[in-house]
Amino acid sequence: MKKLCAICGIRPGTTSDHIPPKGLYAKPYPMNMHTVPACSKCNQGGATADEIVKIMIGLSTGEARGDQSLVIESMQKTLAKNKKLRRKVFQSAERTFHHFNRAILSPAVAVRFDGKEYREVMTRIVRALYWVEKGSALGIAAKVTVDAFDQIEDPGQVALIQTVLNSTQPKHLNESTFVYRVVFDDAGNSIWGLMFFGAHLAIVSADAPAHFVADGLASAE
């Protein structure tokens, strides 16, 4: 039997997609990077978004990482060869939030993690991980919302997310450069904590996939 794409769950999964995307990493890549089956459309669709998010995450985690100089070098290369990307990164930069590493930019500026590309990449990662956890695709109809943990302002919500996620075991991928936790409720909704390089945490919530809701209704009748 041919596998379906883990991301869309519709087309045949004829290629292997790296999760998290390879584009988020500086070389040398970790050994045995995690992959899921993906159709060529889902696999190739996110390359530009991956590059933008690599810069965003690199800027927020560079100082905490052992491979800091590699990360900086890789980001500089990416930015140097891509003017459009450079404009995009700097458009989303603000002076009031997360500090960039001064080695990269002076004066220090800041970035908000709420761009379209950030949401797109995190959503794709959660769709793939859902498939890893459940063996079937979340499906593109299920609503997914994305927040950078640092930017959630309601202290009650922060405490709730921490409590919920800390109740589960972390799962390590790619030599622990990426660690995630997930909690499913009885209705099939899920909350995900995605930790990049031990320094940047994204919180993603996903509604139950359509088939889960349909199954639930059928068995309740």
Ligand SMILES: [Zn+2]
């Ligand atoms: Zn697909």
